Amino acid sequence: MKTMEERSVIHSTFVIERNYPVPPERVFGAFADLTKKRRWFVEGGGHEVEHYELDFRVGGKERARFRFKDGTPLKGIACTNDTSYQDIVPNRRIVFASTMALGEKCISASLVTVELLPSETGTDLIFTHQGAFFEGADGPEMREAGWRKLLEQLTEEFPR
Amino acid sequence: MHRKKPGIDRVFHALGDPSRRAIMEKLSEGPISVSRLADPLDITLAAVVQHLQVLEESGLVQTEKVGRVRTCRIEPAGLSVAEQWIGECRSTWERRLDRLGDLLAEPDERD
Numbered sequence: 132m133k134t135m136e137e138r139s140v141i142h143s144t145f146v147i148e149r150n151y152p153v154p155p156e157r158v159f160g161a162f163a164d165l166t167k168k169r170r171w172f173v174e175g176g177g178h179e180v181e182h183y184e185l186d187f188r189v190g191g192k193e194r195a196r197f198r199f200k201d202g203t204p205l206k207g208i209a210c211t212n213d214t215s216y217q218d219i220v221p222n223r224r225i226v227f228a229s230t231m232a233l234g235e236k237c238i239s240a241s242l243v244t245v246e247l248l249p250s251e252t253g254t255d256l257i258f259t260h261q262g263a264f265f266e267g268a269d270g271p272e273m274r275e276a277g278w279r280k281l282l283e284q285l286t287e288e289f290p291r
Numbered sequence: 292m293h294r295k296k297p298g299i300d301r302v303f304h305a306l307g308d309p310s311r312r313a314i315m316e317k318l319s320e321g322p323i324s325v326s327r328l329a330d331p332l333d334i335t336l337a338a339v340v341q342h343l344q345v346l347e348e349s350g351l352v353q354t355e356k357v358g359r360v361r362t363c364r365i366e367p368a369g370l371s372v373a374e375q376w377i378g379e380c381r382s383t384w385e386r387r388l389d390r391l392g393d394l395l396a397e398p399d400e401r402d
Binding site for chain 2: 140141143145147149151152153157158161167170171172231239241256258260262264265
């Protein structure tokens with residue numbers, strides 16, 4: 132009898148809070164406008180941006196594809212982020228579902244909620260990320276690269 | 292002696308089994324002998340031994356035989372592989388939200 136390949140998944144939720152000294156409309160605008168979103172979501176140096184598109188509406192998609200450069204264990208491999216917008220309340224709330232793939236392999240899926248709350252100083256942003264992290268890719272590149280080294284390289288690819 | 296960090300897929304596979312998670316929960320209370328681990332979990336000793344093998348290979352637990360008793364304990368370094376991967380996801384978003392702050396600090400361009 133053929134045994135099923137064993138799969139495993141880990142769930143993890145994290146929350147990040149930020150405060151920005153501008154009104155919620157400006158923060159919301161940086162999520163809704165492709166040119167603005169690209170600047171903080173996609174850019175940041177290190178990796179090559181191969182593709183970025185944004186259709187910001189309920190049911191619309193965002194697609195980003197990066198390729199790791201020479202000198203990284205994932206050299207030549209594409210990292211693809213696919214997002215689908217679930218709920219949008221202008222200037223208040225954005226809910227989206229996202230997957231991340233390395234090469235052909237999807238390695239995580241998440242539900243993200245962005246809440247924008249007006250405050251005395253501007254806007255409180257609450258970012259809630261509920262993720263399902265799958266078994267890692269089983270390609271040779273992944274096996275060869277020690278995960279610690281991989282994560283170090285990923286950090287360098289997405290520098291501050 | 293440098294111990295190679297176990298692959299992330301090994302750790303996820305190890306934690307993907309409910310019996311192994313139950314073993315990890317029990318061990319979080321403190322080290323325990325293998326034979327005593329089987330009783331509260333209501334699984335056979337043979338199954339416990341197999342699960343412990345998977346957990347030990349993924350670096351999550353450590354077992355040691357002293358005399359006739361094999362004791363097992365959680366290996367603190369093991370979970371950090373999974374945590375690192377999840378942590379990297381969080382770090383990526385923290386950097387993005389920081390960059391958002393930088394962008395918002397610029398004067399707003401009106402089209």
